[in-house]
Amino acid sequence: MDYERLTRVMRDLALKGGAKIMEIYEGDGFDVKVKSDESPVTEADEAADAIISAGLRAAFPDVALVTEEQAASHSKKASTFLIVDPLDGTKEFIHRRGDFTVNIAYVIDGVPVRGVVYAPAKGRMFLTLADGSAVEEDGPFGPEMGKVNPIRVSDPDNAAxxxxxxxxxxxxxxxxxxxxxxxxxxxxxxxxxxxxxxxxxxxxxxxxxxxxxxxxxxxxxxxxxxxxxxxxxxxxxxxxxxxxxxxxxxxxxxxxxxxxxxxx
Structure with a gap:
């Protein structure tokens, strides 16, 4: 896998999916349906999924794709695959609370090695670079990646x-x-x-x-x-x-x- 290309493609599709989600989010209203597992789904989930899935299949036709909104993909078995939640936090979206994301990841042998998490309503973009390190990109987000800031977990105080x-x-x-x-x-x-x-x-x-x-x-x-x-x-x-x-x-x-x- 060309990880530079993977990063570019995942970031680009997260932004495009997020733009479609925000177009619907900021509109007059949207339909909410209930799936067989009792979870909600909206037209934003489905529209973003169509954009992201088409882009990933075009860019990486030989890599298996698993996505929440395509039930047929849930029976696939592969050691290497792309996995997508086009709108994670549908309940947050429905209640217009802003805490929803676009999730795209690449998994090898059980380990998610690269990923993009984009929160369009909050203007936050988190992603892994080609070397696997994690960054947060400063907005606004354009076609080319802007300034990125390395991120690192805390050195926690177990008493607080x-x-x-x-x-x-x-x-x-x-x-x-x-x-x-x-x-x-x-x-x-x-x-x-x-x-x-x-x-x-x-x-x-x-x-x-x-x-x-x-x-x-x-x-x-x-x-x-x-x-x-x-x-x-x-x-x-x-x-x-x-x-x-x-x-x-x-x-x-x-x-x-x-x-x-x-x-x-």
Whole structure:
């Protein structure tokens, strides 16, 4: 894989998908449907998916593509694949809270090695460069990449941790787990932005005790890894891997390496 080209293509398609999402977001209204798994989907999800999928298939025709909005792709099995959530945080989008992202990632042998997370309503772009390091790009975003700032996880103080958790899916189990730590500040955020807040050092710990799919997490996982962070299973703290049956994740913890993890 030409990682320079991959970065350019993923960034470009995230911006194009994000522009379509914002066009619908800022319009008069949009239809909301319910999928078979009871999750919501809007015309923005579908429109962004069409743009991103077409672009990835044209650029990388020999690489398997898995995307949330194309159910037929969920039965694919490949050791190397691209994985997309064209609009992560649909509930945030529907309620016009702004915490939604475009997620595009590249996975090799179970590991998300490159990724882009773009939050169009917040004007934040996180991505991995060709060497795998993670950066945040300054906006406004044009056709060519602008100034980028390297990002790095925190050196956490275990007596005063910064914790981030889901805004729309905050479970009692999550609250119980967070209570095991000495917490200085607790914030909620939507979508894959939570990974990015750990990647930038704005948070130390993100536990997810709830349902997620690989397209929800792969891009944020890649960005966090590029910033020196880790994502591990909740139960045994082994690395979270990708390409699982049905692309469903177990519970997990994303964290700066200095966090002293508590048992489940």
């Amino acid at each position: 941790l910064m914790v981030v958790a889901s805004k729309s899916h905050l479970t009692d189990e999550t609250k119980d787990y967070v209570a095991k730590y000495q917490v200085k500040d607790f914030k909620s955020a939507g979508s894959s932005l939570k990974f990015c807040l750990v990647a930038t050092g704005e948070a130390d710990l993100y536990p997810r005790v709830g349902r997620t799919m690989e397209w929800d997490t792969a891009a944020g996982h890649a960005v966090l890894a590029g910033a020196g962070g880790r994502v591990v299973r909740f139960d045994d703290h082994t690395p979270l891997t990708y390409g699982k049956d049905g692309y469903a994740n177990p519970y997990f913890i994303a964290h700066a390496p200095g966090v002293e993890l508590k048992p489940a």
